[in-house]
Amino acid sequence: MLVFSCSGSEERQIDTSTQKSFDSIKVYIIQNNLGPLEVDSLLKTITLDSVRLNLLQDLSLHYLLLENDSTKFRLYNKRTSKLSQNFDFKKIEADSYWDLGFFFTKRNILDSAYLNYYRAYKLYRSEEQNDLAGKMLLNMAISQEKVKDYLGSEITTVESLKILPADQKKQIYRAYNNLAVVANGLENYSQALKYHERALEIAQSINDKKLIAQSLNNKGFVYQNMGHFGQALIEFKRAIVIEDLKKLDIQLFAIVLENISFTELKLGRHDNFLKTSDYVLKIRDSLKHETGIIASKINRAQYFSKISDTVKTIQLLEEAKYLSKSIKSTKYELRSLKELAEIDRINSTEYLKEFIAINDSLLKEERSIRNKFARIRYETDQYIEETELLSQQKFWISITALITTCGLILLYYYREQYNKFKKLRLQKEQQESNERIYNLLLNQQTKLEEGRQEERKRISGDLHDGILGRLFGTRMGLGFLKPYANSNRIDDYLLELQNIEKDIRNISHNLSTDISDSSESFHNLIDQLVKEKNEISKISFNYHFEESFDFDQISNDVKINLYRLVQECLQNAIKHSKAKNVFVTFRSAQNFLYLTIEDDGQGFDIKKKKKGIGLSNMKFRVHKLGGNMNLKSSGQGTSFIFKIAILKDETV
Structure with a gap:
């Protein structure tokens, strides 16, 4: 169940007139990827x-949005803020804080977001x-609402209503x-229903269909929390028939x-649940709406629980728990654990322990952030007062400093000439010292390398000229004994x-030529x-x-x-293909590397076959490498073609 709370903080939009004014300069900076200098x-x-x-502000907003x-x-953003402070452009400074607050909001760093919004305010x-x-x-x-500081959020919202213009x-x-x-x-x-009804009236007064749908959905969510599912369904159906909602x-x-x-x-009507749920999922x-996917899996688990499919229910809840953890959605992780504890009686205790640990940690974190919010307001107000006082002091200090500077300028000029000469002399000496140190290090490195090579050549020579010669002599001696001994055993020894x-000759050559072929090592891994x-x-x-x-x-x-892809495909062929031959190429x-794995087995219906974790893992690996996977299967066999961009190893 999802509520579309419209509670995400608003970002600042790029001003069209400003963008046009600086278009040519901004485009030049972006297209040429100019550095800070x-x-x-x-x-x-x-x-x-x-x-x-x-221009700086426009660039900052461009890279953000x-x-x-x-x-x-x-x-x-930092340069915009600093420069606006220097020139006392408070509007632009406030805009930069707004942008920074939105940046932190997107990353769920709420205390930093709150601080910058308050500075902008x-x-x-x-x-x-x-x-x-x-x-x-x-x-x-x-x-504040996101960390359950409900009282503080309500007070701040009422403050905003007092100063917001009626338009x-x-x-x-x-x-x-x-x-x-x-x-x-x-x-x-x-x-809550009264406030949603007031919000709905405002949305209707400006004929904003999207906001109307949001309010109707949110009202339905409140009715659900009240257990009034019939009334909730009415509100949801009013929302779904909003014209062009899918496009909006x-x-x-x-x-x-x-x-x-x-x-x-x-309400006990679940004939079309799976069909609708599949469509929503x-x-x-396609939107990569991660929290929505998790919510769908939890709802589907409730469906399978109703039809007494405990295995499928636990599977879906485990998937929801895993996804929640991966995106750090504590809300859905706690919900998954709670429902798992109710369904999986065997592991119920473990799930409850994990639920309690996460919930306690979340409560501590939320309490800490709520305390920070109050401290931010106090400290920021105090900082502003101190800044104003410092500004006055700065004026008089500047005057005093200017007079003092004028009095010291002649002394400075004299000492500058002396220091300049001394600095040049020290720089020259330093440069000569650095050159000597560099040459010593270079010579030392060269000698170390020469020592390594000499030692390798010595070992190579000892193997080739000493041990190899003695083995050759022994083999020749055994050869002469053939008429007098067991011929077969002599042949085996020879x-x-x-x-x-x-083997010794190969080792000797390898030591001599200093070859280290990581490419051959990879081939050996696949071959093995x-x-x-x-x-x-x-x-x-x-x-x-x-x-x-x-x-x-x-x-x-x-x-x-690549090794894991080959490993997965070969394992699948052994398990499912019933093939006689498998070819890895x-x-x-x-600038692309192609890995092809084909078999002459029975194949499978790609459309009907449920996507298992193996195929998902392969797709994930290929996507991670910036490539793609082409899968074909028929009664004559199955083929996987992986296309990977060749990315040079910077560590080589």
Whole structure:
């Protein structure tokens, strides 16, 4: 069950007129990927401080919203904030804090988000921009609601309503919606419904279909919490028939549709549940809506619980628990553990222990952040007062410093000439010392390398000229004894000595030539894997690779994943294919490496075959490497073709 609370903090939009004004300069910076020093040089050509600030601000917002480049965003955001402070452009400074607050909100770092929203709020208020100040208060209130600081969130939301201009309908909508979410969190459901109804009236007054659908969905969610599933279903159905809802917001459409099917399940109508759930899950997969996918799995678990399929129920809840943990969604992880404890009686105690541990940790974290919120307001206000006092002091200190500087300038000029001469002399001496040290290190490294090579050659010579010669003499001596001894045993000894000579000769050559072929090592790994499968299976496994391709070109990470792909495919062939032959081939073309694994087995129906964890793992590995997987299967066999971009190993 999902509520579309509209509680995410608002980001600042790129101003169209500003973007057009700086389009040519901004495009030049972005397309040429200019570094900080190059951008500084470009900014120096702009004489007006306000123009420079607007350009920096525009770049910062571009990397935040359009490219999601956190490094460049933080760089330009910091410069914007610092420069705006220097030139006392409070509006631009406030905008930079707003952007930074949104950045932290997206990463769920709520105390930092709250701090920057509050800084922006204070600056907007000082500039009498109540519409923007009200937005910042709302963003702060939503951050408070997320850590269950319901009282604080309610107070901050009411503060925002007091200063928001009447024409800011969408912001007023957000305020009433947040008040409803807070009331729902406090289980004051009747008050939550009143606030949602007020938000709905505002949405209808501006004819915003998306906001209307959100409010209807949220009302349904409150009715569900009250156990009034019939009334909840009415609200959800009112939302789903909103014209063009699927086009307006497909994620909201999926949420409402899921809520309808789940409510009908609660009412005992589950004939179409799986069909609807499959459709919703497909939408969420395409949107990569992770929390939505988890919610779908938990709801599907409840369906299978109702039809007494305990195994499927536990499987879905375990999947939901795993996904929740992977995206750090404590809310859904706790919900999964709670339901697992109720279903899986054997492991119920372990699930409850894990639930209690996570819940206690979450409560401590939320309590800590709530305390930080109160401290942030106090410390920020104190900091602003101190800053104003320091500004006055700074003025008089500047005057004093200027007079003092004028009095010391002649002394400085004299000492500067003396220090300049002394510095040049020290620099020259330092340079000569550095050159000597470098030459010593270089000579030492050369001698060490020469020593290593000499030792390798000595060992190689000892093996080749000493031990190898003695083995050869022994073999010749055994050869002369053949007429007087058991011929077969003599032949065996001679063959063994000959093999020993060959091995020693190879070792000698390897020591002499200093070869270390990691590419050959990779081939050996695959070859050994194929030999192992041949030994344990009746299937004939064949391995071929393009000898001209050098595996040193690719990173160790790619090699590991290629090995795992081969391993998984061969294992699947043994288990399921009923094949006689399996062929493993590596080839390269146009900066791509192709791994092909084919068998002549019975194949399977790709459309009907449920995607197991093996196929999912293979797709994950290939996706991680930036490649793709092509799977074909018929009655004549199955083939996997993996296409991987050749990424050079920077560690080589």
